[in-house]
Structure formats: structure tokens, C-alpha cells
Amino acid sequence: MRLTLNIWRQKSANEPGKMVKYDVPGVSEHMSFLEMLDVLNQRLIKQGDDPVVFEHDCREGICGCCGFMIDGVPHGPQRGTTVCQLHMRYFKDGDELYLEPFRAEAFPVVKDLLIDRSAFDRIIAAGGYVSVNTGSPQDANSLPIMKQCADMSMDAASCIGCGACVAACPNASAMLFVSAKISHLGLLPQGQPERDRRALRMLAQLQEEAFGACTNYGECEAACPKGIKLENIARMNRDYLKAALSYREEASAGGAA
Amino acid sequence: MSFTLDARIPSGPLENKWDKAKFDFKLVNPSNKRKYNIICVGTGLAGGAAAASLGELGYNVKAFCYQDSPRRAHSIAAQGGINAAKNYQNDGDSVQRLFYDTIKGGDFRAREANVYRLAQVSVNIIDQCVAQGVPFAREYGGTLANRSFGGAQVSRTFYARGQTGQQLLLGAYQALERQIDAGSVKMYSRHEMLDLIVIDGRARGIVVRDMVTGQLDVHIADAVILATGGYGNVFYLSTNAKGCNTTAIWRAHKKGAGFANPCFTQIHPTCIPVSGDYQSKLTLMSESLRNDGRIWVPLKQGDTRTADQIPEAERDYYLERMYPAYGNLAPRDISSRAAKRVCDEGRGVGTSGRGVYLDFAESIGRLGQVAIEQRYGNLFEMYERITGENPYKVPMRIYPASHYTMGGLWVDYHLQSTIPGLFVLGEANFSDHGANRLGASALMQGLADGYFVIPFTMGNYLAQVKPGGVDENHPACAAAKREVEERTKTFLGINGKKTVDEFHRELGQVIWDECGMGRNAKGLDHALARIPEIREEFWKNVKVPGSGNELNQELEKVGRVADFLELGELLVRDARVREESCGAHFREEYQTPEGEALRDDQNFCHSAVWEYTGDNQEPVLHKEALTFDNVHLQQRNYK
Structure with a gap:
């Protein structure tokens, strides 16, 4: 099949970008979307043009590197699929597509379709963990965990941190991402001691970054390639509210040991 | 530049070696730790775990990765599980058995002492990961669940659906981010190491390129850790991420680190076959699928009927036929070769003829589709997305692909390469898997090296060197840059x-x-x-x-x-x-x-360790003799 692609080209963060039209003939239905772009890039290089920059690594839908907008939809039209796993059989001959980077103030464009998502790392660093040093734990089976809790925790933990939720949200909110981590850890007994502190600190960092607020559009859930549920945001809000009302940083009495 | 190979294996009985080593190691006192700088390249399971653990101990760590975040490292793509000798299933497992299975699985080409230590610390890994909040699969009673993997007759594999690597990596990543927040680790994402700096015979730094601005920088430290993964992408098509590469370890090799057993490369039996010449990578279908899937090809050559048209009597379940004791769970090397053989005989399936069936019909009939969905749902979806075929209805088609490299930089028992101060962890080293790695053992080794070995051996090294002494102005830095x-x-x-x-x-x-x-x-x-x-x-x-x-x-x-x-x-x-x-x-x-x-x-019966002698010159081969005092060398038998 033959496609027409309109791709956002931007040389660097500080330069203006623009849409450039490309004719892409000879696309096989068995190609992945990124393989189709590979073929285009090989041609561009041979012509002496700059290839289109896009982020990708595992190409198995798990590393979370890839992602851009196809016709205004993060990762493209197939639900529950990252763009690296999207295959060309879902398109047809003559289609004209528009490819843009994920748009959000907190995700500045680095080049073409590649963006800076380091805000996500800073949010995790603010509290998205259990504080346990290597070597200190007890036997793994000493604390039974209800299967249902472990399964729900796993559902939330499946987040790959790609940023599609932010790109889909009219407010560029990162609530689905943050709530997935808060749920993953908050549903497990290991996550309880720091549950209040985690909610307060992660949300404080969220506000430091340029993400918007959640106003319940639900676009994030629809765009998530891993099926992270909106109910996580409700859980996060409960955690945050409770923590905001009851938690205070302990002042150390000092002098111990 | 030349080296001698001293594996520094502690004396004494196998089961006491690690305890003895730990007691003999020199220590750095807590207030001195912050005077030492450590560079860690790679932030996957081995590197991420090492950087976090060393940061917790109080060292100054600089961590580097080429991805935009340490959470993207290719460890994340590991699907099936992680082995540990917990014997939670009461099915006859023990440290000794995991040790033996790994040595035998590696066809008696790994070092006994290293493998035994790996089996010993495997149990700590599971404890550590559970404490971090890794949501492993559980039984209704709340205890941890296990599954079986190739090359073992016990169920010792812990798993988090088909995303075990992801969950273990997120555990290590979160521990790492906690240290970044605490200031003990400084993270350099989108930075690629392009050379190693060796000063006075010790690894002292690296040259890195900032992949956004192109700027080259030199970083100096008291020791360097490479945890940069394997070189499976040498085949171009492999199950590795597109960015996986050999540059860090190859540059170190050219600076004097011995490269061991490069020809030990694992071809994984269950990957989605190649579909065309635009193919950019191959996708793994977890070995865990072989718990419930049966592998077969038509008995007849050139049989073009669809799978459902081929009656039971005209199918060859060749692994079950050739290896009745292990059946579809025969080790990876053996399963891959068997697939190649039946395809070479003209019995392969699919348009290319390079494929075999992995069929779940019998399991779905026995356990119901829901049970299969719960076990492998995400893998089945992935298969359908890529091939456009529904594996609940028609058998999967699979073929072997390059997956893992057992070879890598030579390291001694301390995980130190032939360059003092250069430590190599995880897939980047050659240490534990011999000539073939068993399924669910890569995650085990990466985390063992990062969480439970390097924190001890690094301390022992640093305790014997003075901190600092050279900086970025040393002439060797300018030369390397x-x-x-x-x-x-x-x-x-x-x-x-x-x-x-x-x-x-x-x-x-x-x-x-x-x-x-x-x-x-x-x-x-x-x-x-x-x-x-x-x-x-x-x-x-x-x-x-x-x-x-x-x-x-x-x-x-x-x-x-x-x-x-x-x-x-x-x-x-x-x-x-x-x-x-x-x-x-x-x-x-x-x-x-x-x-x-x-x-x-x-x-x-040796590890082949190659020394670099110059561009376009023949490298020199050194040999580390392997001695087996605790297992009996035999021909592997999975019949």
C-alpha cells in the first residue's frame, strides 16, 4: 500500500517546527508502524536528508520509549497498543496520516517526534518506592498477600511510563501515571508505612512540574496502551485527602543512640 | 599489555566459599565511603541494583544510561520469570539442585564457585524484591506462586504475569530513584559511554557523549562498573532492544579487558518468525508458554495443509518424542536445534518454511480458555497484534532467534575484569551460564550481581586503594576524549x-x-x-x-x-x-x-579468554581451566 505521511519536523527544542509531507510507497501490511518509518528513513538518508527522529527501543511494547500522535491519538488508532506494536494491516492504501510528538508543556520536544519525559523520573524519585535497603528484608513468604490485592497491584504496576495519558489529556495531566504508582504500592502491605508520605510528596512534585490538573475527562484511560484504569485516580485522591488531613512529618527527638 | 587469569576463588568447601570470602574481605568504614566515587554504566537489573545498593551504602555513585530513563533498560523486556531455590513448592528443590541444574544446563562450561554463590543468593533476591513491592503472582492463600521453566524438573520460577523483568526492573529503578533523591546517586540519562580511561593500570573513568547536545565529557572515579548487557544484536535480528550494543564492553576489551567465550550465544527457541526484509527485530514468546503449549510439525515434508486439517496421527510432537523426560521443557539450545533440524528436513510451517507450531489446543481443552488467558493473556495478545492471528484458535508459529549472550568480559570471583578497578555485572560478563543459559536465570544473575555480590567485592577493592588521586585534567583523559x-x-x-x-x-x-x-x-x-x-x-x-x-x-x-x-x-x-x-x-x-x-x-574444559593486541591483529588466546570438584562431568541427558 501507499501512504502519505505529514510528520512534525523540529530540529531542536529552541527552533520552530513544521509539518512536512512524505510519500511512502511499498508499505507491507506485515510491517510495524516503526518499521514503515525505518523504510522511510533509509530512503531519506540515501537522498541526503535528515531521517525522522523518533524514540524507540524494545519494540515489544514494554520499555515505554516509543509514542507519538497519529491523527491526534497517542500511539495511533488500535486500543491497548504501543506504536511499536501497531501493524500496518490496520491502515489502508491511500491513507493520509498526521504524526506529531506528544504535546505537553511538561514534555518539551527534543527533536522531531522525540520528547523529554524526565518529569516522570522526578515524580518517582519524590516517593514512588518502598524505602527498603538491600539486604534487610525478611522471608518473602512471611507476609501473605491476598491474591486479589496482588493482582490489582500488578494491574497498576503494568504502567510503562510512556506518557500517552498526558498527551491524551486536554489538561496535560499526569494523574493516571502518578496514581498507577500510588496504587501499585498502596495495594500491598509493603507500601503501607509510607502511604501518606508517598501521596503527599509525589503530588507535590507533580505540581512542581508543568502538568495540569485532572478534571475527569477520562481520555487517559482510553489512550493507555496498558489498560491502566481511572479508578487508580480515585484511589490516589483518597490517599491524598487522608494524608493531607492527618499526616505530618515527624520532628525527630534527636539524641538516639 | 598482557594479563594472567587468577579467578580468586576462595579455598574451602563449595558451600562455605562465599561466607569465607565475605569474612576475608576488607571493609571501608561508613564515614570513609563518601570519599569514594564509583561510575556505573547501564541501569538494568544489574546496574540499577548495583547503583542503588552502593548509594545506600554511602558511596558517591554516578550512573549512566543511553535511554531517556533508567526504567527503559532492556531487562524490562524479560517475560517469564526468575529462578530461586526457595523450595516453596516442597518439590525437591535446594541450593544444591539449582546449582547443579545451572552447571548442567551450561554444559559444564561455567565456574563452580560462581554458580554455587548464585544459587545461594537467589533466595535473598526474592525476599528483597517482595520487600520492594514487586507484585509477584500469588496463590489464594497469599503465598507466592511458582511455574516451571526449561532445564529443570522443579517449579522454582517466580513471576509477575508475563512481565517479570518489567516488575523487577521497576523495583530496582525505584530503589535507584530513591538514592537519586537522597543525593547519593547522580543520574546521567541519554549519555552513552564511548571509551574507558585506564590510568596506571587501573580503570579510572569513562568518556561519554551527551546524546542530546553531542558534547563529550570525561568522568573520573575510583572504580568503574559496566553493566551494559549482551551483544546479541551482532546478529542484527534478535530479541534485544534496538539500542542494545557491545560498545562499552568492546571499548573496555580494547583497553585490556579479556573477552571470554564470545561464541557462546543463545538462540531462543520461541520467537515470532521473520516476516520480511524490512524486519527490524524479532519478538520473543516467553519460554513459560512451553509449560502448556505443545510443539509440533507435520510428519510429512512440504505439508501445506493448515494446522486444523492435519490429524493427530500425522503430527510430530518432536520434543516430546526425542526428550520424553523433559518434553516441551527441554533446554533452549536443544529445543532450538531440534526446530532447525525439522525445518531443514522440509517440515517447517508458514510461508517461509522456517517455523514450528506451538499449540495450546490441548491445554485449552483441559484447563479452559480462562485459565490460559490468566497465565499468558498478554503474550497471546502480543502475538495476535504482531501476526494478525488468534492463538486461542490457531497454533502459534515460532522459530529460534538470537536472544542472549553467555559470553562477555571475563571476570574473577569478585566480578572484576582483567583491568583492576573495572567490574562487570549481569549479561555483560561471562560468569555464570557456561555454554547455555537456562530460562529465568538471567534476571537471577543480574540481580545477584547487583544487589548481593558487588556491594561486598567493591568494598574490598576500594578498601585497598586511596580515594581520588587523579582528576579530569590527567593527560589520559584528554587523549581518550x-x-x-x-x-x-x-x-x-x-x-x-x-x-x-x-x-x-x-x-x-x-x-x-x-x-x-x-x-x-x-x-x-x-x-x-x-x-x-x-x-x-x-x-x-x-x-x-x-x-x-x-x-x-x-x-x-x-x-x-x-x-x-x-x-x-x-x-x-x-x-x-x-x-x-x-x-x-x-x-x-x-x-x-x-x-x-x-x-x-x-x-x-576451559573458558577461552581473548586478549586484544591491536587493530587487524590476531588476538591472543588465554585459557582458564575449569575444574569440577563437586559435580561429575557427563553428557547432558534430557531424555
Whole structure:
């Protein structure tokens, strides 16, 4: 099949970008979307043009590197699929597509379709963990965990941190991402001691970054390639509210040991 | 520059060696730890765990990764699980058995002491991960669940659906982010290591390129850790992430680190077959699927009927037939070769004829579709997305693909390479898997090295050196940086006709054809002649667009492929001189009458460790003899 692609080209963060039209003939239905772009890039290089920059690594839908907008939809039209796993059989001959980077103030464009998502790392660093040093734990089976809790925790933990939720949200909110981590850890007994502190600190960092607020559009859930549920945001809000009302940083009495 | 191989294995009985080593190690007192700087390149399971654990201990750590975040490291793609000798299933497991299975699985080409330690610390890994909040699969009673994996007759594999690597990596990543927040680790994402700096015989630093601005920087430390993964992408098509490369370990090799057993490369039996020449990578279907899937091909050659048209009596469940004791859970090397053999016989399925069926019909009939969905739902979805076929209805088609490399930089019992102060962890080293790795053992080794070995051995090393002493102004730093600059300039100046990918594919095809699942002297000699030709053309005719002062993905790739072109030759050379078959290294000249690998323990019971002697010069082969005091060498038998 033959496609027409309109791709956002931007040389660097500080330069203006623009849409450039490309004719892409000879696309096989068995190609992945990124393989189709590979073929285009090989041609561009041979012509002496700059290839289109896009982020990708595992190409198995798990590393979370890839992602851009196809016709205004993060990762493209197939639900529950990252763009690296999207295959060309879902398109047809003559289609004209528009490819843009994920748009959000907190995700500045680095080049073409590649963006800076380091805000996500800073949010995790603010509290998205259990504080346990290597070597200190007890036997793994000493604390039974209800299967249902472990399964729900796993559902939330499946987040790959790609940023599609932010790109889909009219407010560029990162609530689905943050709530997935808060749920993953908050549903497990290991996550309880720091549950209040985690909610307060992660949300404080969220506000430091340029993400918007959640106003319940639900676009994030629809765009998530891993099926992270909106109910996580409700859980996060409960955690945050409770923590905001009851938690205070302990002042150390000092002098111990 | 030359080295001698001293593995520094502690004396005494096998089961006491690690305890003895830990007691003999020198310690750095808590207030002195912050005076030491450690560089850690790679932030996957091994590197991420190491950087976090060393940060917790109080060292100053700088961590580097080429991805935009440490959470993207390729460990994340591991699907099936992680082994540990917990014996939670009461099915006869023990540290001794995990040790034995791993040694035997590796076809008796790994070091006993290292493997025993790995089995010992495996139990701590599970405890650590659970404490971090890794949501492993559980039974209704709340205890941890296990599944079986290839090469074992016990259920010792812990898992988090088909995303075990992801969950373990997120655990390590979160621990790392906690240290970044605490200030003990400084993280450099989108930074690629392009050279190692050795001063006065010790590894003291690295040259890195900021992949956004193109700026080259030197970082100096008291010790350097490489945890940069394997070199499976030398085949071009592999299950590795696109960015996985050999540059860090290859640069270290050229600076004096011995490279061990490069020809031990694992071809994984269950991947989605190649569909066309635009193919950019191959996708793994977890080995865990072999718990419930049955592998078969038609009995007849050239049978073009669809799977449902072929009656039971005309199917050959060849693994169950050839290896009744292990059946579909035969080890990876054996399963891969068996698949190649039936396809070579003309019994392969799919349009290319390079594929075999992995069929769940019987399990779905026995357990119901819901049970299968719960176990492998995400893998089935992935298969359908890629192939457009529904594996609940028609059998999956699979074929072997390059997956993991057992070879890597040589390390001693302390995980130190032949360069003092250069430690190598995880897949980047050669240590624990011998000639073939068992399923669910890579995650175990990466985390063992990062959480439970390096924190001890690094302390012992640092306790014996003074902190500091050199800085970024040392002449060796400027020299190393200049070398990298020149190389970049050369790449950009060639302005040839062929793309980097074209050269990479060409190299990969030669290695896959001549040094893949089956190898012989004639083919290897051909590859040894062909690779230098490709390399020569590469340096004259490669085309790299753009400049060095910007984000330039082609420039990133060209450096990696240049190193693959050198490593590829060493890989083939190693395969050529190892005139025996063992594990994944199958020399067609050396096989039993039944077609199994025929080892030659008289002449090849050693690790082959290569020393670099200069560009286009023959490397020197050193040998580390392997001694087996605790297991009896035998031909592997999975019948």
C-alpha cells in the first residue's frame, strides 16, 4: 500500500517546527508502524536528508520509549497498543496520516517526534518506592498477600511510563501515571508505612512540574496502551485527602543512640 | 599489555566459599565511603541494583544510561520469570539442585564457585524484591506462586504475569530513584559511554557523549562498573532492544579487558518468525508458554495443509518424542536445534518454511480458555497484534532467534575484569551460564550481581586503594576524549553510499548463517574471510547524515555497528578454535550419533579468554581451566 505521511519536523527544542509531507510507497501490511518509518528513513538518508527522529527501543511494547500522535491519538488508532506494536494491516492504501510528538508543556520536544519525559523520573524519585535497603528484608513468604490485592497491584504496576495519558489529556495531566504508582504500592502491605508520605510528596512534585490538573475527562484511560484504569485516580485522591488531613512529618527527638 | 587469569576463588568447601570470602574481605568504614566515587554504566537489573545498593551504602555513585530513563533498560523486556531455590513448592528443590541444574544446563562450561554463590543468593533476591513491592503472582492463600521453566524438573520460577523483568526492573529503578533523591546517586540519562580511561593500570573513568547536545565529557572515579548487557544484536535480528550494543564492553576489551567465550550465544527457541526484509527485530514468546503449549510439525515434508486439517496421527510432537523426560521443557539450545533440524528436513510451517507450531489446543481443552488467558493473556495478545492471528484458535508459529549472550568480559570471583578497578555485572560478563543459559536465570544473575555480590567485592577493592588521586585534567583523559572526537569526525566524513543498517544487516546475515545454531569449520572460515571485507567497505562507504553536535541517531548507530564488526570477527574466531560442541555452541563435526552436542573435556574444559593486541591483529588466546570438584562431568541427558 501507499501512504502519505505529514510528520512534525523540529530540529531542536529552541527552533520552530513544521509539518512536512512524505510519500511512502511499498508499505507491507506485515510491517510495524516503526518499521514503515525505518523504510522511510533509509530512503531519506540515501537522498541526503535528515531521517525522522523518533524514540524507540524494545519494540515489544514494554520499555515505554516509543509514542507519538497519529491523527491526534497517542500511539495511533488500535486500543491497548504501543506504536511499536501497531501493524500496518490496520491502515489502508491511500491513507493520509498526521504524526506529531506528544504535546505537553511538561514534555518539551527534543527533536522531531522525540520528547523529554524526565518529569516522570522526578515524580518517582519524590516517593514512588518502598524505602527498603538491600539486604534487610525478611522471608518473602512471611507476609501473605491476598491474591486479589496482588493482582490489582500488578494491574497498576503494568504502567510503562510512556506518557500517552498526558498527551491524551486536554489538561496535560499526569494523574493516571502518578496514581498507577500510588496504587501499585498502596495495594500491598509493603507500601503501607509510607502511604501518606508517598501521596503527599509525589503530588507535590507533580505540581512542581508543568502538568495540569485532572478534571475527569477520562481520555487517559482510553489512550493507555496498558489498560491502566481511572479508578487508580480515585484511589490516589483518597490517599491524598487522608494524608493531607492527618499526616505530618515527624520532628525527630534527636539524641538516639 | 598482557594479563594472567587468577579467578580468586576462595579455598574451602563449595558451600562455605562465599561466607569465607565475605569474612576475608576488607571493609571501608561508613564515614570513609563518601570519599569514594564509583561510575556505573547501564541501569538494568544489574546496574540499577548495583547503583542503588552502593548509594545506600554511602558511596558517591554516578550512573549512566543511553535511554531517556533508567526504567527503559532492556531487562524490562524479560517475560517469564526468575529462578530461586526457595523450595516453596516442597518439590525437591535446594541450593544444591539449582546449582547443579545451572552447571548442567551450561554444559559444564561455567565456574563452580560462581554458580554455587548464585544459587545461594537467589533466595535473598526474592525476599528483597517482595520487600520492594514487586507484585509477584500469588496463590489464594497469599503465598507466592511458582511455574516451571526449561532445564529443570522443579517449579522454582517466580513471576509477575508475563512481565517479570518489567516488575523487577521497576523495583530496582525505584530503589535507584530513591538514592537519586537522597543525593547519593547522580543520574546521567541519554549519555552513552564511548571509551574507558585506564590510568596506571587501573580503570579510572569513562568518556561519554551527551546524546542530546553531542558534547563529550570525561568522568573520573575510583572504580568503574559496566553493566551494559549482551551483544546479541551482532546478529542484527534478535530479541534485544534496538539500542542494545557491545560498545562499552568492546571499548573496555580494547583497553585490556579479556573477552571470554564470545561464541557462546543463545538462540531462543520461541520467537515470532521473520516476516520480511524490512524486519527490524524479532519478538520473543516467553519460554513459560512451553509449560502448556505443545510443539509440533507435520510428519510429512512440504505439508501445506493448515494446522486444523492435519490429524493427530500425522503430527510430530518432536520434543516430546526425542526428550520424553523433559518434553516441551527441554533446554533452549536443544529445543532450538531440534526446530532447525525439522525445518531443514522440509517440515517447517508458514510461508517461509522456517517455523514450528506451538499449540495450546490441548491445554485449552483441559484447563479452559480462562485459565490460559490468566497465565499468558498478554503474550497471546502480543502475538495476535504482531501476526494478525488468534492463538486461542490457531497454533502459534515460532522459530529460534538470537536472544542472549553467555559470553562477555571475563571476570574473577569478585566480578572484576582483567583491568583492576573495572567490574562487570549481569549479561555483560561471562560468569555464570557456561555454554547455555537456562530460562529465568538471567534476571537471577543480574540481580545477584547487583544487589548481593558487588556491594561486598567493591568494598574490598576500594578498601585497598586511596580515594581520588587523579582528576579530569590527567593527560589520559584528554587523549581518550581526542580519540573519540577523531572517530566521530571520521564517521561523519566518510559520506559513502550505504546506510549503517545495511552494513549491520550484512554482518548479521553472515554471522547467523555461519555462526548461528549450527557451525562448521568451512562456514566459519568463510565468515572469517568475509567479516573483514565488510568492515573494510564499511569504513570507506558508510553514510552518516547530520553532525556531531546534535541528537543524531545514525551517529549513535554507526559507532555501535563499527564495534559489532570487530566483535563479530572475534565471535567467529572463538567458535572456530573451540573444536567441540557444548551447549549453544554446536559444531556440526562434533556430535553424538543421535545428533546431540559432543563435548571434548580433554581439550576444551576451559573458558577461552581473548586478549586484544591491536587493530587487524590476531588476538591472543588465554585459557582458564575449569575444574569440577563437586559435580561429575557427563553428557547432558534430557531424555
